[in-house]
Amino acid sequence: SYDLTQPPSVSVSPGQTANIICSGDNLGDKNVCWYQQRPGQSPVLVIYQDNMRPSGIPERFSGSNSGNTGTLTISGTQPMDEADYYCQTWAGSTVVFGGGTKLTVL
Amino acid sequence: QVQLQESGPGLVKPSGTLSLTCTVSGGSITSYYWSWIRQPPGKGLEWIGYKYYSGGTIYNPSLKSRVTISLDTSKNQFSLKLSSLTAADTAVYYCARDGPLQRFDYWGRGTLVTVSS
Numbered sequence: 001s002y003d004l005t006q007p008p009s010v011s012v013s014p015g016q017t018a019n020i021i022c023s024g025d026n027l028g029d030k031n032v033c034w035y036q037q038r039p040g041q042s043p044v045l046v047i048y049q050d051n052m053r054p055s056g057i058p059e060r061f062s063g064s065n066s067g068n069t070g071t072l073t074i075s076g077t078q079p080m081d082e083a084d085y086y087c088q089t090w091a092g093s094t095v096v097f098g099g100g101t102k103l104t105v106l
Numbered sequence: 107q108v109q110l111q112e113s114g115p116g117l118v119k120p121s122g123t124l125s126l127t128c129t130v131s132g133g134s135i136t137s138y139y140w141s142w143i144r145q146p147p148g149k150g151l152e153w154i155g156y157k158y159y160s161g162g163t164i165y166n167p168s169l170k171s172r173v174t175i176s177l178d179t180s181k182n183q184f185s186l187k188l189s190s191l192t193a194a195d196t197a198v199y200y201c202a203r204d205g206p207l208q209r210f211d212y213w214g215r216g217t218l219v220t221v222s223s
Contacts (some may be wrong), residue, residue, distance in 0.1 A: 048209035093164045095153035
């Protein structure tokens with residue numbers, strides 16, 4: 001089976017840049033999505049196809065994917081960005097999620 | 107705007123079968139793929155499976171023997187059945203659309219299902 005690995009937690013100061021990584025074998029050959037989940041809420045798509053932002057997602061969210069690592073970057077992090085973030089890809093016909101990263105803004 | 111809403115019992119007994127329905131509004135289920143995803147309390151997301159209206163169904167290999175996903179185009183709904191339940195199946199269950207460009211672009215609000223006697 002295909003696995004995606006994320007760090008359990010990342011901390012960032014307000015206004016700084018947060019990088020959340022997602023690791024998987026040859027992940028750069030696949031499309032990666034990122035979802036934000038605030039407590040008690042459903043996940044929200046923030047990045048698809050490695051680096052595309054859906055309408056309504058702030059420009060401070062960006063993504064990249066190369067080699068074995070996908071990265072979600074949040075520039076100028078705001079307190080409202082504190083949430084869990086999940087990466088997701090496809091392995092053949094099946095869907096795989098990373099274990100999630102809790103982003104703390106302090 | 108596409109909206110999804112899960113419905114079904116919030117409490118089911120061990121060894122029983124979980125049955126949930128997702129009602130879709132603002133779009134037809136005859137397009138795209140329709141998925142179920144779950145999240146145990148305090149844990150991460152786990153994909154259960156998806157179905158395409160023309161018949162294609164793919165399940166998570168770890169759940170495949172216990173899962174059935176079906177579509178009812180007349181009601182614009184899709185459903186989940188998960189059998190042989192244990193406490194480990196306690197989770198918030200989400201329905202979601204796997205839209206264009208392979209992205210889960212619309213999600214339901216989720217429904218908590220507890221497996222307990």
